[in-house]
Amino acid sequence: MRKQSKTGKIVLITISTLFVVLMLVIPLISVIANSLSKGLSFYLQSITTKTVLSAIKVTLIATGIALLVNTVFGIIASWLLTRYEFKGKQVLAALIDIPFSVSPVIAGLSYIMMFGRMGWASPLLEALDIKIVFAIPGVVLATIFVTFPFVSREIIPVLNAVGKDEEEAAAMMGAKGFTIFRKITFPHIKWALIYGMILCAARALGEFGAVNALSKTRGETFTLPLEIDALYLSGSSDSIVSAFAVSSLLVIVAVVILVLRSIFEYRGRKTQNTKEARVED
Amino acid sequence: MYVEVREINKTFGDFKASDHVSFGIEKGKLAALLGPSGSGKTTILRIIAGLESADSGDVLINGKTVNRLSPSERGIGFVFQSYALFRYMTVAENIAFGLKVKKQPADKIKERVAELIGLTDLTGLEKRYPNELSGGQRQRVAFARALAPEPGLLLLDEPFAAIDAKVRKELRQWLREMIHKVGITSIFVTHDQDEAVEVADQIMVMDKGRIEQTGVPYEIYKEPKTAFVAGFVGNPVILESFEGLKGFEKGEFTRAIIRPEFVEAFKSDNPHFKDIIPFAQEGVIRDILFRGSSLELKIDVGGVLLTTHRSLERRPVEVGEKMNVIIYRLYAIQGNETKLLENQDLKKIDPDNKRMESYLYGDGGYFTT
Numbered sequence: 178m179r180k181q182s183k184t185g186k187i188v189l190i191t192i193s194t195l196f197v198v199l200m201l202v203i204p205l206i207s208v209i210a211n212s213l214s215k216g217l218s219f220y221l222q223s224i225t226t227k228t229v230l231s232a233i234k235v236t237l238i239a240t241g242i243a244l245l246v247n248t249v250f251g252i253i254a255s256w257l258l259t260r261y262e263f264k265g266k267q268v269l270a271a272l273i274d275i276p277f278s279v280s281p282v283i284a285g286l287s288y289i290m291m292f293g294r295m296g297w298a299s300p301l302l303e304a305l306d307i308k309i310v311f312a313i314p315g316v317v318l319a320t321i322f323v324t325f326p327f328v329s330r331e332i333i334p335v336l337n338a339v340g341k342d343e344e345e346a347a348a349m350m351g352a353k354g355f356t357i358f359r360k361i362t363f364p365h366i367k368w369a370l371i372y373g374m375i376l377c378a379a380r381a382l383g384e385f386g387a388v389n390a391l392s393k394t395r396g397e398t399f400t401l402p403l404e405i406d407a408l409y410l411s412g413s414s415d416s417i418v419s420a421f422a423v424s425s426l427l428v429i430v431a432v433v434i435l436v437l438r439s440i441f442e443y444r445g446r447k448t449q450n451t452k453e454a455r456v457e458d
Numbered sequence: 459m460y461v462e463v464r465e466i467n468k469t470f471g472d473f474k475a476s477d478h479v480s481f482g483i484e485k486g487k488l489a490a491l492l493g494p495s496g497s498g499k500t501t502i503l504r505i506i507a508g509l510e511s512a513d514s515g516d517v518l519i520n521g522k523t524v525n526r527l528s529p530s531e532r533g534i535g536f537v538f539q540s541y542a543l544f545r546y547m548t549v550a551e552n553i554a555f556g557l558k559v560k561k562q563p564a565d566k567i568k569e570r571v572a573e574l575i576g577l578t579d580l581t582g583l584e585k586r587y588p589n590e591l592s593g594g595q596r597q598r599v600a601f602a603r604a605l606a607p608e609p610g611l612l613l614l615d616e617p618f619a620a621i622d623a624k625v626r627k628e629l630r631q632w633l634r635e636m637i638h639k640v641g642i643t644s645i646f647v648t649h650d651q652d653e654a655v656e657v658a659d660q661i662m663v664m665d666k667g668r669i670e671q672t673g674v675p676y677e678i679y680k681e682p683k684t685a686f687v688a689g690f691v692g693n694p695v696i697l698e699s700f701e702g703l704k705g706f707e708k709g710e711f712t713r714a715i716i717r718p719e720f721v722e723a724f725k726s727d728n729p730h731f732k733d734i735i736p737f738a739q740e741g742v743i744r745d746i747l748f749r750g751s752s753l754e755l756k757i758d759v760g761g762v763l764l765t766t767h768r769s770l771e772r773r774p775v776e777v778g779e780k781m782n783v784i785i786y787r788l789y790a791i792q793g794n795e796t797k798l799l800e801n802q803d804l805k806k807i808d809p810d811n812k813r814m815e816s817y818l819y820g821d822g823g824y825f826t827t
Contacts, residue, residue, distance in 0.1 A: 342542035345509060350556035350607060351530035360555075364546035 205428050212421035223419035224426060228396040232404035232423075235313060239320040239388070239400060240381040246321050247377050251328025252370070256362075258329075259336040260344075276325045284322045285390025288315060313398055315391035323387050324377045331373030332366050339365045368445035375441065379434045383427060401427055459518075460485035460643045461506070461611060466515035468501055468667075475501040476512065477667035483645065483660065488637050490654035491647045492678075493664035494690070499647045502664070503613050506645065507536050519611055535604030535642075537614040541596050543588040549599050550575070550584040556607040574602040578636070593621040594629055601633070605640065612637065614646035618653060630657050651691045655679060663687050681798075685715070688789040688796045692717040695765050702760040703785055704739045705801035711790035720788055721766035723757055723781040725773065731782065737803040738782035746777055759783050 213220055223229070258270055276284065292298050292309040302309060309315045339362075347357045385402040392398040395407050401423060408420035459482035468476040475498045483489045491499040504510040506517050508529035517524050524532045544552050550571050557567045575581055578598040588596060597617060604612060617633065618626045634657045637644050648654050654661050655675040663670045663678060663686070671683045682688035689696050700706060700714035723741060724731045731738070744763065745756040753768045755775065764783065768775065775781070786804065789796045 340540070342538050342540050343544055345529075346536065346538060346542040346603075347544070347555065347559075349507065349509070349529045349534065349536045350559050350603075352555075352559045356559065361544060361546075 208421055208424050208428055211418060212425040214421075215415070215418050219415075219418065220422045220425075223422035226419075228399065228407075229401075229404055229419075229423055231396050232399045232401045233426075235316060235398060236382060236400040238313065239317045240378055242317050243320040243324050243381045244374060244378050247324050248328050248370070248374055250325070251332060251373060251377075252366075255329045255332040255336055255366075259333055260341055273326050273329055276323050281319075281323050281384065281386030281388075282390055285319050285387040288318055288322070288387075288391055292318075310391055311393050311398065316388050316398055316400060319387035319391050320381045320384055323384050324380045327377040327380060328370065328373035331369045331376070335366050335369040336362075368441055372438065372441045372445055375434055375438050379431065379438075382430060459483065460487075460520055461645070462516075462518040463502065463506065464516045464518070466502065466505060466512045466517070468498075468505060468510065468512050474498075474667045476505065476515075479515070479664075479667070479669055481662050481669060481672050483643060485643050486638075486641050487659045488634065488644045488646070488657065489660040489662065490658035491645060491662050491664055492651060492654040492690075493649065493670075495649055497664040498667040499649075499664045500615055501667075503615055503645065503647050506611075507534050507613050508532050509536075533610045535607070535609035535612045537597075537600045537604050537612070537617055539616040539619055541588075541600035541620065543596060543599055543603070545588050548585050548587055549580060549591070552588070552599055553603045553606050556603065560607060570606060574606055577640075578602040592625075594625045597621060597629060601636070605642070610643065612642045612644040614644065616648060617646055618648070618650070626653075633657065655691075663690065665690070682789065682796055685713070685789075685791040685794045685796050688715045688791070692719075693765075694718075694789075695763065697762050700762070700788065700790075703762070703788075705737060705785065705803040706788065706790075706799055707802065709790075711792045711797070713791040715789040715791060715796070716764060716785060718754070718765045718767045720786050721757070721764050722784045722786065723755060723766050723768070724784075725775075726782055731784075733807070734784060734804065735782060737801070738784045741781050741783035743775055743777050743779045743781060746775065755781075757781060757783055 212223075254269075254273060258266060289310050290296050292302060292315070294310075296310075307314070309318065343361050344357050347361050352360070383402060384400070385406070388400050389403060389406075392400065392403060395404070399407065405420050405423050405427075408416045408423065461483040463482070464480050466476045466479040468474075477498075479498070479502055481489075491502060493499045501510060505512045508524070508527060512525070519532060519534075529536075544555065547555065553571045553574055554567050557570060562570075571584075575584060578601060580595065580598055580602065583591065583595065588599070591599065597620075614633075618629060621629060630653060646657070655678070658675060660672070661675055661678045662672045665686045671678060671687045673681075678687065679691055682691065688694070694715045694717045697714045697716065698712075699708075700711075701708050703714070706714075722731075723743075724738075726735070739759060741757040741759040741764070743755055744758050747754040747756075749767070752770060753775075755766050755768055757764050757766060764785070766783075784804070785801055787798060787800050790799045
């Protein structure tokens with residue numbers, strides 16, 4: 178019996194490892210390998226063309242704004258959902274999760290329907306001379322949409338687990354809202370918040386579908402994933418290698434994020450453990 | 459009265475958590491809100507603290523209505539059931555928090571923290587974090603933290619619930635002494651009658667959002683005013699019917715509440731009870747529970763199961779053994795009214811209970827037979 182389960186374990190480990198290596202690791206390594214297939218100088222040249230630099234800029238802008246907005250929103254929403262009782266709370270909690278279940282392309286299209294030339298908000302936007310669709314604001318909005326729930330989904334369980342006793346205790350002693358947040362609540366959610374922000378950033382950097390619907394001008398509103406797609410589709414052997422070179426940038430960032438993620442997940446779990454120790458004895 | 463609660467009402471949806479609750483507590487007294495879970499005792503505590511607002515009614519502290527004041531303006535120290543210590547602050551930082559928020563000068567804070575650390579016997583633990591403390595130490599930190607800003611009223615929500623049984627007994631006495639030493643008016647919430655009786659100067663018994671009875675512990679125990687109180691304190695057995703119990707007329711009453719100490723069970727050859735054997739009825743021991751210093755006997759008397767305690771010093775008994783059972787008295791219930799009934803047969807031969815006392819503590823050495 179025992180021997181059998183050991184064999185089972187080995188088989189399962191082999192299958193999982195093979196699967197991960199074949200499906201994930203080898204393709205990513207091949208991206209790096211391909212990106213260097215025409216030499217280092219070609220690589221450097223590929224990632225510094227005008228359109229690529231523009232795409233890097235747009236990607237960073239969209240990611241930065243999405244991260245900022247969703248962090249602020251995530252904290253506020255988590256606070257609201259864990260600290261107050263109101264009608265429709267469950268509905269709101271479910272609505273926040275929409276981006277998890279809706280295809281990003283639909284998110285992009287819905288913004289076109291809303292802000293585009295035929296959209297109901299277009300007279301107002303035209304009057305104010307604001308261009309959203311097929312411009313950088315549209316890219317930013319689409320990025321915000323798809324990364325909406327990441328921060329709040331990480332914080333809400335922590336806030337629920339911690340409870341509001343400490344905050345009430347601080348309030349009883351006369352501490353005001355911001356002091357309570359800074360001194361009492363923030364230390365609890367710190368690691369979960371950072372973890373949520375990392376997930377949010379990773380998703381924002383790699384978003385394709387929603388942004389693709391709203392961004393049509395290469396060199397102006399294209400993000401890195403769109404630029405890679407464009408390079409690849411243009412079909413010459415040079416541009417395909419360039420596509421891999423640009424892709425390698427995102428792969429490197431992904432690896433960095435993976436490492437950061439593991440670190441923060443570990444830190445978060447460590448704090449969680451101390452908390453449990455406290456409850457037990 | 460230092461604290462007065464007047465006609466407080468509070469509902470959560472359909473649930474009436476406070477139903478015309480009124481009571482007063484004199485300065486320097488330690489009062490207990492006692493009741494089963496869901497009786498509304500914590501709600502009242504939180505309303506006094508300002509953590510919940512009442513639908514109607516007033517809370518007065520030191521003669522002033524505080525309804526409209528925020529929790530921090532009421533001059534209240536609050537010890538949470540979970541203690542709610544700030545997990546990311548040391549013991550000293552926890553105690554200093556309330557003073558820092560009030561922007562007191564640093565040297566004054568240091569002095570006050572040192573004073574409280576000394577008072578609560580936490581010397582040497584100043585730099586520890588809450589998760590590095592034992593349950594009892596945490597309670598003391600919570601207590602010191604609540605006292606630091608020198609509140610006029612201390613509120614404690616189930617202060618012993620999170621502590622294991624052995625330390626709990628010690629801490630009860632510690633808390634009682636400490637509160638009287640500091641001289642602060644205090645209210646604590648508990649569902650444990652022993653705790654309330656042992657620690658408090660005054661007890662308010664609550665059920666279903668209402669105050670059932672207010673009084674000193676002795677009164678609550680000896681003279682329960684309502685059926686609920688009679689059934690809640692003293693670990694009694696509640697009988698839906700008490701027909702067939704010798705010495706009692708059922709009359710108008712519907713139910714009976716009998717505490718273990720109201721029941722005597724003795725062997726037929728026990729000389730101390732020979733005078734009253736005619737008044738006894740037969741009971742069969744159904745179960746024997748070992749309670750440490752005594753045995754708890756479950757005795758079947760004519761179909762009803764009574765509980766009595768039996769000293770370990772007396773002769774051993776066994777399950778299935780037939781005993782002579784006498785019920786000295788019981789609380790008879792009609793609606794929410796309760797009346798103490800004495801055993802009429804015994805009363806005839808012993809109107810002042812003198813004989814009963816001699817059965818219990820007579821020269822013959824009751825406990826040895």
